[in-house]
Amino acid sequence: MSIVVYLETSDVAVRSASLPALTAARALAQHRGGPIVGVVIGSGLDAAAKDAARYVDKVLAYDAPELRAPLAETYAPVLVAALKAAGADALVASATSTGKDVLPRTAALLGAGMASDISSVEGAAKFKRPTYAGNAVTTVEVTSPTVIVSARQTAFEAAAPLATVGGVELQPAGTVDARGAAFVALHASKSERPDLTEASIVVSGGRGMKSGENFKVLEELTDLLGGALGASRAAADAGMVPNDLQVGQTGKVVAPKLYIAVAISGAIQHLAGMKGSKTIVAINKDAEAPIFQVADYGLVGDWEKVVPAMIEEVKKLKA
Amino acid sequence: MKILVPCKRVPNPEQKLKFAGESLDLANPGWQVNPFDEYAVEAALRLTEKGKGGERAGEVVLVTIAPKDAGQQVRGLLAMGADRALLIDGKDEELDSNAVAQILKGVVEAEKPDLVVMGKQTVDGDDNQVGQLLAGYLGWPQATFLASLSLAADGKSVLTTREVDAGVEEKRVPVPAVLTVDLRIISKKAVHNEALVGPDAEWDEGPRYASLKGIMAAKKKEIKEVTVASFSVSPEVLVKTVSHVAPPARRAGVKVSSVEELVQKLHNEAKVL
Ligand SMILES: Cc1cc2nc3c(=O)[nH]c(=O)nc-3n(C[C@H](O)[C@H](O)[C@H](O)COP(=O)(O)OP(=O)(O)OC[C@H]3O[C@@H](n4cnc5c(N)ncnc54)[C@H](O)[C@@H]3O)c2cc1C
Numbered sequence: 116m117s118i119v120v121y122l123e124t125s126d127v128a129v130r131s132a133s134l135p136a137l138t139a140a141r142a143l144a145q146h147r148g149g150p151i152v153g154v155v156i157g158s159g160l161d162a163a164a165k166d167a168a169r170y171v172d173k174v175l176a177y178d179a180p181e182l183r184a185p186l187a188e189t190y191a192p193v194l195v196a197a198l199k200a201a202g203a204d205a206l207v208a209s210a211t212s213t214g215k216d217v218l219p220r221t222a223a224l225l226g227a228g229m230a231s232d233i234s235s236v237e238g239a240a241k242f243k244r245p246t247y248a249g250n251a252v253t254t255v256e257v258t259s260p261t262v263i264v265s266a267r268q269t270a271f272e273a274a275a276p277l278a279t280v281g282g283v284e285l286q287p288a289g290t291v292d293a294r295g296a297a298f299v300a301l302h303a304s305k306s307e308r309p310d311l312t313e314a315s316i317v318v319s320g321g322r323g324m325k326s327g328e329n330f331k332v333l334e335e336l337t338d339l340l341g342g343a344l345g346a347s348r349a350a351a352d353a354g355m356v357p358n359d360l361q362v363g364q365t366g367k368v369v370a371p372k373l374y375i376a377v378a379i380s381g382a383i384q385h386l387a388g389m390k391g392s393k394t395i396v397a398i399n400k401d402a403e404a405p406i407f408q409v410a411d412y413g414l415v416g417d418w419e420k421v422v423p424a425m426i427e428e429v430k431k432l433k434a
Numbered sequence: 435m436k437i438l439v440p441c442k443r444v445p446n447p448e449q450k451l452k453f454a455g456e457s458l459d460l461a462n463p464g465w466q467v468n469p470f471d472e473y474a475v476e477a478a479l480r481l482t483e484k485g486k487g488g489e490r491a492g493e494v495v496l497v498t499i500a501p502k503d504a505g506q507q508v509r510g511l512l513a514m515g516a517d518r519a520l521l522i523d524g525k526d527e528e529l530d531s532n533a534v535a536q537i538l539k540g541v542v543e544a545e546k547p548d549l550v551v552m553g554k555q556t557v558d559g560d561d562n563q564v565g566q567l568l569a570g571y572l573g574w575p576q577a578t579f580l581a582s583l584s585l586a587a588d589g590k591s592v593l594t595t596r597e598v599d600a601g602v603e604e605k606r607v608p609v610p611a612v613l614t615v616d617l618r619i620i621s622k623k624a625v626h627n628e629a630l631v632g633p634d635a636e637w638d639e640g641p642r643y644a645s646l647k648g649i650m651a652a653k654k655k656e657i658k659e660v661t662v663a664s665f666s667v668s669p670e671v672l673v674k675t676v677s678h679v680a681p682p683a684r685r686a687g688v689k690v691s692s693v694e695e696l697v698q699k700l701h702n703e704a705k706v707l
Pocket of ligand 1: 320321322323324346347348349350361362363364365366367377378379380381382383384385388398399400401404416417418419469470557617
């Protein structure tokens with residue numbers, strides 16, 4: 116049987132956030148066999164479906180004006196139809212906010228078991244996933260005939276296109292019933308910086324930054340390094356930075372090659388979102404702060420002195 | 435307005451996890467209410483109040499699936515102000531998100547609430563599924579990961595904001611619906627019932643503490659013990675837990691004594707700059 120991968124799209128292409136799901140699906144195909152069928156859902160999908168076809172043997176496109184916004188109420192039945200059309204008994208997507216919203220609802224419609232936020236594929240229906248805010252690695256086995264998984268973006272590489280381009284089949288959207296739910300608006304956060312979840316360097320600030328104004332110096336360091344800006348919950352809650360910069364158990368999960376935590380104490384909920392980073396730097400005036408326990412390089416000091424000095428040193432290095 | 439709030443206890447997340455072979459050692463878990471569930475109770479209470487500390491209009495019913503001794507954590511939520519609770523006999527080890535959602539479907543059909551308000555995930559399993567599964571099983575609309583919610587004056591729809599990867603999304607759902615709440619739902623002005631309060635109404639930041647009066651009142655509130663069999667459902671476990679192990683430990687790090695040393699090490703040793 117085949118494996119369906121749900122691919123999120125922008126107006127013109129597959130979102131990079133969905134490329135790890137393709138890698139997870141390819142790993143699953145090693146155990147289950149079967150072709151991988153990409154599914155795209157939305158309105159005006161021509162370009163995006165063509166882009167999706169670079170990664171899979173076949174793309175099923177569900178294109179209808181009523182499917183423009185990703186509503187779980189309308190997307191879950193489409194995914195059920197897609198599994199049927201593809202003759203699939205497995206569904207994979209990235210654990211993005213859309214994936215987390217839509218996949219479990221799809222699982223209910225199919226009566227299928229779902230493994231959330233998996234970090235590796237261990238067998239045809241066996242997966243590892245972080246639990247307890249990353250303090251345990253749990254192996255789970257899905258026992259239903261159909262298997263659903265959401266893949267943790269930072270745990271799988273972004274998939275590369277295949278040598279040959281697959282075909283695109285336009286599928287009927289059927290009757291779209293939103294159950295009365297309506298998408299009202301998206302207030303998109305705009306940033307010139309790389310996406311937090313994809314950046315190779317992340318600089319995060321915590322409550323100890325004291326004000327949004329003080330984040331300017333972190334932004335300067337971030338931009339000098341070509342990185343993305345992040346924050347702890349305390350900094351986001353205090354309104355120093357927008358909420359979507361929050362890293363952690365309930366914010367974004369990041370795994371850059373360099374993570375610099377400034378004035379962040381290192382609560383387990385924060386660690387859950389950044390422990391997978393390759394190199395971790397902690398800058399904190401409290402030598403006992405728990406962040407130092409996960410830091411490869413710790414510097415005890417006041418950010419007001421350390422960060423400007425760091426900017427100078429990095430400039431020297433780059434010169 | 436009748437609101438059902440499913441809730442669950444979790445081991446104290448601040449306590450170091452202990453392992454026994456390939457399982458968890460939960461001999462001294464320091465049980466507490468899943469924080470997101472506490473936020474759900476706070477949101478539900480605000481929906482039934484004429485402003486902070488104001489008169490109540492509506493009912494908040496708790497439901498937990500747990501062994502009998504979880505009554506202690508439920509009592510704490512009743513002391514916050516919830517009206518009554520159902521305690522359904524069950525054990526975490528014998529449940530998965532699917533089975534929980536199927537049992538909750540039975541509870542919803544018996545209790546007929548206008549809204550189900552629940553935490554977006556538990557901080558032990560970190561599954562983030564039950565609300566969406568329940569909405570799917572009921573065929574109800576869903577609004578997940580809510581940062582704010584406002585119940586229309588006619589009580590027929592809820593306008594929500596949700597934190598999504600791209601920013602903040604606004605979604606409207608009709609009642610009845612399943613709502614799952616995220617951290618920001620406990621900020622001062624995040625929750626409104628327009629029939630009871632104006633848009634400027636605000637509450638204290640965070641989930642409320644139980645007052646002494648609340649604690650006394652909670653002693654008399656009903657925690658009804660029921661069995662799964664009393665609902666017409668047959669819950670199925672579809673995801674089996676095979677093992678739990680500790681994650682690989684990070685290599686011990688070093689403290690550097692100056693910014694120069696830090697930048698040099700990042701350049702020459704870690705090779706990330
Ligand atoms: C259910 C739940 C979910 C949560 N999810 C998340 C999440 O996703 N992400 C998250 O981050 N948190 C989360 N939290 C919150 C978490 O528990 C912590 O409260 C939070 O991470 C603390 O943020 P902080 O480290 O910035 O602040 P604090 O813990 O207050 O630490 C501030 C640090 O700054 C240092 N400092 C102060 N001044 C200076 C200075 N001048 N120079 C250098 N250092 C200085 C201090 O020494 C201190 O270590 C969650 C909590 C709960 C209950």
